[in-house]
Amino acid sequence: MKKATVNKTISFEIDNKTNVISPDGKPVLLDIKGDKGKFHVITDMRSFNVEIIETEANSKQFLVAVNGNAYHVQLKDQYDLLLDQMGLNDSTSNSISDLRAPMPGMVLEILVQPGDIVSKGDNLLVLEAMKMENLIKSPIDAIIREIVVVKSQKIEKGQLIFIF
16 A cells, blocks of 8 residues: 655555555546556546656656646655654654664664665664564665664664664
8 A cells, every 4th residue: 555645735545456546535446557657547437648757766756647737746655654653754854863763672683883874765773573573774864873772682662773
């Protein structure tokens, strides 16, 4: 399941497996044909020509033309939505100077060293929580200044892990 925001105003969920979108919480089935950035979409007896004009893969932003009208589309997957929920979204990324534990658990593995240059989305640490291994990813492009935890350490939610 993904969330799409069009022109920063209209949001809806997308289920890629079933080709169902849910604007206003109402499921709408799409019949989609095409490839290589050009698609023909039919829904509710209406036809749309869709073309992906520009793609910014890192930020998951697209410029899409629908019947000749251009729209800016921002996609967010389950991980992006989780980062938003934890307060680590793009609007705060410029002001982030540290990373705190999103949940209590035990540090299984530290994947970076002080001085490492990391990009947004890079794996930093493996945290075991409720018998599941969770990859903690970098919310920003940064340099690791300090690692505050050690392997096999138990940590609490909100505990400082990294300083950028």
